Amino acid sequence: MANRRDFIRNIGGSAIAITAASLQDLAARARQEILLEAAQQQYAANDRIRVAVIGMGIIGFRNVQTFLQLPGIELAAVCDLYDGRLQRARELYGDAVITTKDYRELISRKDIDAVIVCTSDNWHDAISIDAMRAGKAVYCEKPVVHKLDQGQALLKVQKETGALLQVGSQRVSSIAYAKAKELYKAGEIGQLNSVEAAFDRQSVLGAWKYTMPTDASAQTVDWKRYQRGKQQDSFDAKKFFWWRNYKEYGTGVAGDLFVHLLSGLHFLTDSFGPSRIFATGDLCYWKDGRNVPDVMTAILEYPDTAQHKAFQVTLRVNLISGMGDTATTKFVGTEGVLNFGWNDFTINRSKMPKAPGLGGWDSLDTYPAAMQAQIRKDYDARFSAADKAAPALSAIRYAAPAGYSDSKDHFANFFASVRKQLPVVEDGAFGFRAAAPCLACNESYFQQKLIHWDPQQMQVRKV
Secondary structure (H helix, E strand, C coil), X not given: CHHHHHHHHHXXXXXXXXXXXXXXXXXXXXXXXXXXXXXXXXXXXXXXXXXXXXXXXXXXXXXXXXXXXXXXXXXXXXXXXXXXXXXXXXXXXXXXXXXXXXXXXXXXXXCCCEEEECCCHHHHHHHHHHHHHCCCEEEEECCCCCXXXXXXXXXXXXXXXXXXXXXXXXXXXXXXXXXXXXXXXXCCCCCEEEEEEEEECCCCHHHCCCCCCCCCCCCCECHHHHCCCXXXXXXXXXXXXXXXXXXXXXXXXXXXXXHHHHHHHHHHHCCCCCCEEEEEEECCCCCCCCCCCCEEEEEEEEXXXXXXXXXXXXXXXECCCCCXXXXXXXXXXXXXXXXXXXXXXXXXXXCCCCCCCCCCCCCHHHCCHHHHHXXXXXXXXHCCHHHHXXXXXXXXXXXXXCCCCHHHHHHHHXXXXXXXXXXXXXXXXHHHHHHHHHHHHHHHHHHCCCEEEECCCCEECCC
């Protein structure tokens, strides 16, 4: 652990595993050290954090694998609405793990300290609210809510209860994003004016058509509970196991993919969010019963604020792209571009020469010869050869160490906050501010209109 800690300290002033947009002074760094040490200690059996995971799909099982790598964390219970996943949890983690289809049984237990919410999106707000009211620390996967009008109620309960609520967008804890933020704040790309991101997929699994269990039925799935008493659909295995493809249960490409980018963007720039959102798209290929688009493009306008100058964000997803499985994220400034990978990035810097340029694709040669000669003479007298040349700037490259996991750091931050009762790195307000523009993309797409958003008050503006 010491080597990792030394590494974190050495990569730059703000490049520490425990990070948040507001933590930039010496007191904040002292807090970061406390959290880091808490995540690295060994704990006695009676000082372990007992965790319940609600929703044991792909993300649920992956999250368990991740947080069990941390010291002092114990998987105490799991909840899922499908029998097979409860059986699999017992196979992997033993019969001592409590299993149930009713999450209320878990949040009512005195021996459960923290709850990880990994359900379909339609259950995020209700379970998080109930768990906070039950006095549990809550880690909720993104997006923190399913609909725009659910955010304020969630934040109200968090404020009333004082419960810990961390949202699961791991880029906020990434040492790569922390280092990128340091360089962005130092002006390495100049003034940010646009962000461009594209997510291309070309596979059945990438379109969320996952392997279906052979026993999927109304007998093995608690279908009635799944619908939260709102929908009265007859059992449909696709709507349960492929829930991302249905707006009644998921949030489509915007809520699932766009939110990653906006979490990182808001952390990097300290932004509260955009003021205008527009999205268009189509369901052009995966006509399998889903009711969300498989191609979407969105434009988000970020206004001029105390935190940053105005800039524009363009987001695109294509779940049937001939480009194959690729992803690009570019932060474009007046003097460079920050190209992000997953836990790595490159900054290519480019500055204009001092001299404005003369000749070439220019109107100069449309003027009389004598005038051209005088203009050239005056230009050469005013600007030196150095003034006429663009500065030679080398690229800046950064990559996290091999095997690094920002998800692991995000959980380390959460559990350290649970132990120390300190603010989390991504609270409900930050998580909702990242999710809301993505949910607004869906509203724009389905309602075919521009959405006006108040990022400070976190509500739709009427115009």
